[in-house]
Amino acid sequence: MAVLRGWVASWACPRGTLEPLILQQFQLSKCDIPDAVHEVEKWLPRLHALVVGPGLGRDDALLKNVKGILEASKARAIPIIIDADGLWLIAQQPALIQGYQKAVLTPNHMEFIRLCEAVLRDPVDGSDRRGAVLRLSQALGNVTVVQKGEQDVISDGKQVLECSLQGSNRRCGGQGDLLSGSLGVLVHWALHAGPEKTNGFSPLLVAAFGACSLTRQCNHQAFQKHGRSTTTTTMIAEIGPAFSKLFET
Numbered sequence: 001m002a003v004l005r006g007w008v009a010s011w012a013c014p015r016g017t018l019e020p021l022i023l024q025q026f027q028l029s030k031c032d033i034p035d036a037v038h039e040v041e042k043w044l045p046r047l048h049a050l051v052v053g054p055g056l057g058r059d060d061a062l063l064k065n066v067k068g069i070l071e072a073s074k075a076r077a078i079p080i081i082i083d084a085d086g087l088w089l090i091a092q093q094p095a096l097i098q099g100y101q102k103a104v105l106t107p108n109h110m111e112f113i114r115l116c117e118a119v120l121r122d123p124v125d126g127s128d129r130r131g132a133v134l135r136l137s138q139a140l141g142n143v144t145v146v147q148k149g150e151q152d153v154i155s156d157g158k159q160v161l162e163c164s165l166q167g168s169n170r171r172c173g174g175q176g177d178l179l180s181g182s183l184g185v186l187v188h189w190a191l192h193a194g195p196e197k198t199n200g201f202s203p204l205l206v207a208a209f210g211a212c213s214l215t216r217q218c219n220h221q222a223f224q225k226h227g228r229s230t231t232t233t234t235m236i237a238e239i240g241p242a243f244s245k246l247f248e249t
Contacts, residue, residue, distance in 0.1 A: 036065045036068075037065050037068035037069055037072065040065075040069050040072075041069075041072050044072060044073060044076055044078060045076075047073075047078055048078075048079075048184075048185075048188035049078065049079040049080070049081060049184035049185070049187055049188045050069075050073050050078050050079070050080045050081070050184070051080075051081045051082075051083070051180050051181060051183075051184045052066060052069075052070065052080060052081070052082050052083075052086040053082055053083040053084035053085050053086025053087060053180065054083055054084050054176070054177040054180060054181075055084070055085075055177075056084060056085040056086055057085055058085055058088060058089075063089050066086070066089060067089070067093070067096060070096055070097070071096075074097075074100050074102075077102060078102070079102045079103070079104070079184070079187045079188060079191065079204075080097070080100070080102065080103045080104070081103075081104050081106065081180045081183050081184045081187065082097065082103060082104070082105050082106070083105075083106045083107075083176055083177070083179075083180040084111075084176065084177075084180075087105060087106075087107050087111045087114070087115065088111075088114070090105065090115065090118075091111075091114040091115050091117075091118040092118070094115075094118055094119050094140065097140065097143055098140060098141050098143075099140070099141030099142075099143075100141070100143060101141070101142050101143060101144075101156075101204075102187075102191075102204070103143045103144070104143070104144040104145075104146060104183060104187065104204055104207075104208055105140075105143060105144070105145050105146065106146045106148060106176065106179060106180050106183065107145070107146075107147055107148070108147075108148050108149075108176065109147075109148075109149060112124070112132075112133075112136070112145075112147045115136060115145075116132065116136055119136060119139045119140060120135060120136060120139055129147065129149070129151075129153050130153055130155075130160045130162070132147075133145050133147050133153045133154070133155045133160065134155045134157065134160050136155075137155045137156055137157035138157040140157075141157075142156055142157035142158065143156075143157070144156045144202070144204040144205060144208055146179075146183075146208045146211075146212065148176065148179070148212075150164075151163065151164040152164075152212040152216075154205060154208045154209060154212065155205075156202045156204060156205045158202070159201065159202070159205060161201075161205060161208075161209050163209055163212035163213055163216065165212070165213050165216040165217060165220075166216065166220050167215075167216040167217075167219040167220050167223075168219050168220055168222075168223035168230070169223075170219070170223055170227075170228060170230045171219075172219070172230060172231050172232045172235060173231075173232065174231075174232035175215065175219065175232050175235065177232065178215050178218065178232060178235060178236060178239075179211055179212065179215040180211075182210075182211045182214050182215065182239070183207060183208060183211035186207040186208075186210045186211050186214075187203070187204055187207040187208075189207070190203035190204065190206055190207040190210075191203050191204075191207075210246075210247070213246055214239070214242055214243060214246060215235075217238070217242035217245060217246055218235040218236070218238040218239055218242045219235055221238040221241060221242055222234040222235045222237070222238050
């Protein structure tokens with residue numbers, strides 16, 4: 001793990017930015033805006049990565065527009081991080097990201113089960129998490145999958161990593177948003193650096209390991225200060241110190 005942290009640190013630079021985009025500001029859930037996807041497409045040239053899912057909801061009209069945005073983003077080869085309700089959409093229509101190797105899915109236990117049932121058509125073997133994550137990634141065409149849990153299991157369909165950095169016994173609501181957001185930044189940095197700096201590992205695999213490590217370190221540091229009162233807000237306050245501890249020392 002220390003070696004992987006070194007690889008993360010070697011390409012962690014402040015060049016990348018992530019443009020926040022709140023879909024609701026375009027009123028995408030309203031059917032009377034036929035050019036909603038076109039409005040969002042105007043933003044795409046400014047994006048280094050797109051995070052889809054946190055706070056999204058499952059409104060049919062909204063999800064229809066999200067599908068259009070995903071297709072437009074893929075056409076521009078923009079890295080896409082999918083979490084929360086975005087994963088629900090993918091479980092309904094896996095073809096949306098089939099074979100798109102600049103996508104990263106970040107399911108929790110239940111989201112992972114839904115994806116496996118939709119894609120593999122088989123029950124999940126809970127005794128072999130590494131194998132299950134590997135098979136799901138392969139079935140999706142080597143899309144990177146991060147199954148969150150006591151240990152985070154990550155696979156690009158070729159290799160499997162586990163992140164078991166100490167966090168705490170307190171998992172906060174919204175903690176996954178911190179993971180997906182930081183992953184968007186780290187994926188851009190990793191792709192910008194190129195595979196020659198990841199020593200044979202996929203840049204997305206290393207980025208995912210870095211984001212899992214950062215989230216766990218934030219959780220650990222926040223818990224040391226706040227105990228059971230820890231929230232995602234107090235975790236966010238630890239991003240700077242946690243990043244420095246993991247990747248700059």
